[in-house]
Amino acid sequence: MKLVVADDHTLFRNGLVLLLKSQVADCEALEADSLDAALAQAAAAPDVRLALLDLDMPGMDGVAGIRRFVAQYPDVPVVVLTGAEAPQQIQQVLGAGASGFIPKSSTPAVMLSAIRLVFAGGTYVPPQMLSGALPVTSAAPSHAGGRERASSMLTERQMQVLRLMAQGKLNKLICRELDIEAGTVKAHIASIFRVLDVVNRTEAVVQAKELGLL
Template identity: 45%
Template sequence: MRILLIDDHALFREGVAMLLKPLVDGLQTWEAGSCEEAFEVLAQRGSVDLVLIDLGLPGLSGLEGLKRLRADHPDAPVVVMSSADDKDTVLAVLDAGAMGFIPKSSTSQVMLGALRLILAKGIYLPPSVFLAARAAPAASPAPAPATAVVAASGRQPADLGMTPRQADVLHLLLQGKPAKLIGRQLNLSLSTVKAHTSAVLRALNVTTRTQAVLAASRMGLRFEEPVAAQGSSDSSMASSKR
């Protein structure tokens, strides 16, 4: 597994790299002090399995870098680690396609738990973002403390009445992937992707992707890795359910 750390403080990068060692066997950590340097690293070394990025970076901002990463490397989940952890900032990075947000004030235990959750196809957000949050009207109970959120076994999309293909669409939607890319990856027509998207948003009782991320995090949703549809039958079946 390869993880790219983007932060302008070398000491912080070195500390995080040390903390990440127990995450998985054979872990490789690449480091960059700016978005520009990160793009050079990716161009030279190839793809990564996870990107950790700060927001307060010299040159191109972390938020703009996040948007470019999602556009140029849509298969790599991006997680923001920042000291600016107010609700507006968290929602902004979710809008830009982040799969999680870890405050720099978090303990190493919370950070590792959050990353394990994200690598297990879950989503991690700090519980503070849910306090008085009005963005996601899903009727879920208030979140548990951070350690409990990370450790939660989670629910499956099927528990909310979603079909396996709807769960696949939701999983990719939560990663910030556009409908056309989701359709190509799952071998579905654009109209079918849109139909599935409408269905999963209704199941979560939300209307936007950002609200869906909040709801999925609050519920502790876990996903299987999406697989491409076999031929056109899946697309036809999905269309018949619209």
């Protein structure tokens, strides 16, 4: 797997590259220390499969940098790395087109799991940050009365996304079928995760079936 690893902190970037190369088969990391350098790396390697971007490196300008990368390389999933663990940033990051939000304080195991999830077409948001990232209307549903509560918390569009997830369709296909932007799909999936109290697509589908939503 070829991926861009962009971070202006050399020590962190080198450590992440070593981790990826030791744990991911056939991993080739293209390093960059700014957004422009990351864009150049992606331009030089059309077979890049994933981009890890530091939110605060030179050229990013916050979520504007995410939008710029996604606009130029819409088929390359973006995972945002950040030293700031502000839940309110998650909605902005997903809305800009990113597929994942990983705090730099995460353990190596969590980082690897998150990267693999995004590479497989999923969306990663730290579960402990979900409640602060999205509007909270009530607690996650229990099995007793869970279907009614979940139904009331999920919009019709989110239910459509959930049904397509259950069919095994990745974000790109969901975008096409529903004629919506990638960032919107990711925001809907993050909301579904919060409502169902899960952290990945498989758990979401299993929980939805147990509650009778599917």
